[in-house]
Amino acid sequence: MSQNSNTPHNKNQTTFTLDGKTIPFSEGQTIIQAAMAAGEYIPHLCFNPEFKPHGSCKICTVTANGRQTASCTQQPQVDMMVESDTKQINDERRALLQMLFVEGNHFCPSCEKSGDCQLQATAYELDMMSPHFDHFSPNRPLDASHGEYLLDFNRCILCSLCARASSDVDGKNVFSLAGRGIKTHLIVNSKSGKLADTDFTGDDKAAHVCPVGVIIKKRVGFAVPIGKRSFDEHPISATPHPIVKGAI
Amino acid sequence: MNMSTKPKLRIATATLAGCFGCHMSFLDIDERLFDLMELVEFDRSPLTDIKTCGPCDIGLIEGGLCNAENVHVLREFRANCKILVAVGACAINGGLPAQRNHLSLSMILEEVYHAQHGLVDGFIPNDPELPLPLDQVHPIHEVVKVDYFIPGCPPSGDAIWKVLTDLIAGREPELGHGLVHYD
Amino acid sequence: MSQITTHAEYLDPILAHYKLNQHNLLQMLREAQEHFGYIHPEAIDYLEQQLQLPRSMVEGVASFYSLLYLQPHGEYRVLFSDNITDRMLGNMDLMESMCGQLWVEAGKVSEDGLVSINTTSCTGMCDQGPAVLINNIAINHLTQDRINSLCELIRERVPLSGWPLEFFAIEDNIHKKDILLDSNFKFGSALAEVLQRSSEEILQEIKTSKLRGRGGAGFSTGSKWEFCRTAPGAQHYVVCNADEGEPGTFKDRVLLNSYADMVFEGMTICAHVIGAKKGFIYLRGEYRYLLDHLHAILQRRRQQSLLGNNILGYTDFNFDIEIHLGAGAYICGEESALIESLEGKRGTPRNRPPFPVTSGYLNQPTVVNNVETFAAASLIGLHGGAWYANIGTETSSGTKILSVSGDCAHPGLYEYPFGVTVAQVLADCGAKNTQAVQISGPSGICIAANEFERRIAFDDLPTAGAFMVFDQSRDMFEVARNFVHFFKHESCGFCTPCRVGTSLLSNMMNKLANGHGSPYDFAEIEKLNELLLSTSHCGLGHSACNPVLDTIAKFRPAYDKRLTHKEYIPAFDLDYALSQARQMTGRDDTGAHLERIHVSK
């Protein structure tokens, strides 16, 4: 059995290989969880180590024993051969990102999240130079009803992290996905459909998990100067998980 | 490297629905402009004041398409430039002007020329000299084939320099971390 | 009397019937809608309060299903089935005529709130189209005369109950019977045989029969039942997949109409094998008209001791069946999405593994089988596995019921032992000058004339049953475009590639159809196909590109003729994009126009 000298592990340790590197894993871990624990980066958006994997964005797609699969939901098998950083897969990931960009309205220069946004940083990581496809230019009105927070649905990538945080951590169900297909959209839990009429507060976990610039705290935008934001200095692949960092 | 003996490449630049910020950023390459002038000469460009574009090697387009005039200029560039480069957020995804795309143009014209407070006898300009607005603002790749993109609002002088020098040297342009940004 | 008590009046019985159980949310919403023709916001208030569910969840579920409405949608809600077979029979002209007569734009509600007219995915009536659903009730064989009468009845506000009965007639159209359709099955006969033997023995019979699932994937039924039987769980469940949403498929409709006992009995045999006490039929909302009929049969079976406690006197064998109706979502035919929907949720496919056999309904081991699979299980119960295994071919035992539609003299059901050639079926159904056959619906495979000697079997042409015939007059590009629209409409929206990709694909096909195509677009379509294939979450996204891939490979000229431009041109019409401005300024000079393609001066 081949042993990678960089990764210490005992004989009983189960491992798989990721782009040729040996990665240890334990029962129940998914490929991305094991990779992250070993300090390896696999691009992802709807996955957040604090929450149950969802498997919807497909940015984390890898080839596992020759079959393409989402690494955030797929559990590794012993000696599985996983490929992630290949031209073909990165091309596909870029196309998926481009889909997310044209599906919504992403005007980074006027977005408070710019520089701290995982969608943007992942697109940088994958050398996305243009949205490539024709834009859908959907009409998605803002919700500025809440005193402290603003919802800019134009940027929503439907990852459901806010919904998962609200139900699983906050016990509130402030956010839900509604509609179907290309008309899928985020709604909040009030008859008026306005955030102000929900029990949402800035202390909710849900206020802090959005990987993009939908759930925005009012009156503090653009506080961090360009050059000092999360992904200005280091690419997302070399940055500790931004959500973990942002929560501090 | 000495490329001055080679025939100079011709470059054209234009601003469509943009703010000239990308052109300003281009000038930010500072003293490297002199190096550049060794390698290239400019055709149609706000820098030269040449009004129509002739056969060129590289065309740089700033801004998206918001009216008929923009479409004519873009088509002229596509027809004349071997390599067409979209420079900046507006050329790439419509940018700020495209934030009107979810509104109907009729409603916008109505609001601006008829309904606004303080307007007396407002009317929508209809002089044939004026280009008519398109119902939505489009990035340029939705209308012509675009070869390369330099994102940024504006892209840094360094990014523009890097892509230009790569193209001039016949390399596939590559920006990499720090030079790729969308804001 | 306040509003809320009015809503309570009709909602209380619904809530009571469904025991305030949130897993019945979809059923409650569907019934609540029957009151006003849409789900009233105050009805949601009441449900939210009574069921202790967040409003966002109730709305999230309701908005997923295309037959549920959260806004008023007219007293008469008319939905034209829009499968390619309906198109070939002229449904678009009929819809236009109806819109004209009733003064309403397709996709909108008339100003007086009387009527809304729209299209919907195939309603499973391809053998008797063009078809329409009015307030979820099917009306077939549309002609201009019939449309005129419908408009008259709607204008006069005659309630559906007062419409001529012949409008609602639905035929079985069985043209060829074999062991299943010709079985003269006597209810209880299979169960009486089966219950004399142990569940192990019966499982062995099913395995011996080599029966494979009839829903499309062809998984071994014996193995599925065995996995489920051995999977640990407090409860085991049997689910009959009667979602039948694949365009061009309508055999389950006929089985449930005329062979329901075989289906129920097959489910009961399965319950005996896996140890289930409860079963569900997930019936597509479009087949709402079958509901009372099926309830009556279930009731009879209970009286006959074929369902309920101590079935046929066997103590400890307790099993009953509940019917859940869908509400317009093809994806709910995918087994894990179906289970989500059974649990009252949005029909989003789950992450797998775990598979339903170990973690299905309420995370308990669950068998999901197609209607026809259960009917076949009854035959096996009656005649034994060896008998069944002898019919058909080596890899594909038994018979298959085909739903034949399109360009042929006798559309309807044809049952054949596996191994029948396409040419044979074409001859039997009276097809002439056939150009292509779409086997197993849009997610299946499209074959051309040089393949008509191929056989219906799992190792050659596997099929869930659809068999759509296209003669030489048909444009195969338009066939593919119709299917791509179907997938776009039915994508559940969960994963990026399918949610966005099906829309992009449909836009690109429209671009070609509008004469804006170039080789660039063609290459884009091919790239998109690959992406959907490799990164989608479930079978819908995987197969969404099949119709395009197949028709490109086999009917390339239909595409070539649409690549009218050498160079890339925009998808939208630039001149049209100036029309609003022209209208607002009153200009029409040459400068107020743009040519579609660049003409250099």
Ligand SMILES: Cc1cc2nc3c(=O)[nH]c(=O)nc-3n(C[C@H](O)[C@H](O)[C@H](O)COP(=O)(O)O)c2cc1C
């Ligand atoms: C998008 C999609 C739609 C499906 N629709 C149906 C359907 O309407 N009826 C059906 O029996 N199976 C359908 N299936 C297959 C089911 O997931 C499942 O394989 C089948 O019900 C198992 O039953 P069987 O083994 O008897 O075929 C569908 C699958 C997918 C991916």
Ligand code: SF4
């Ligand atoms: S959410 Fe991210 S990608 Fe979208 S506009 Fe904001 S910074 Fe850009």
Ligand code: SF4
């Ligand atoms: S608001 Fe943010 S966290 Fe919530 S679904 Fe949209 S992108 Fe995800």
Ligand code: SF4
């Ligand atoms: S492939 Fe399509 S239908 Fe399947 S989960 Fe993804 S979006 Fe939903």
Ligand code: FES
């Ligand atoms: S990160 Fe795995 S699918 Fe989104």
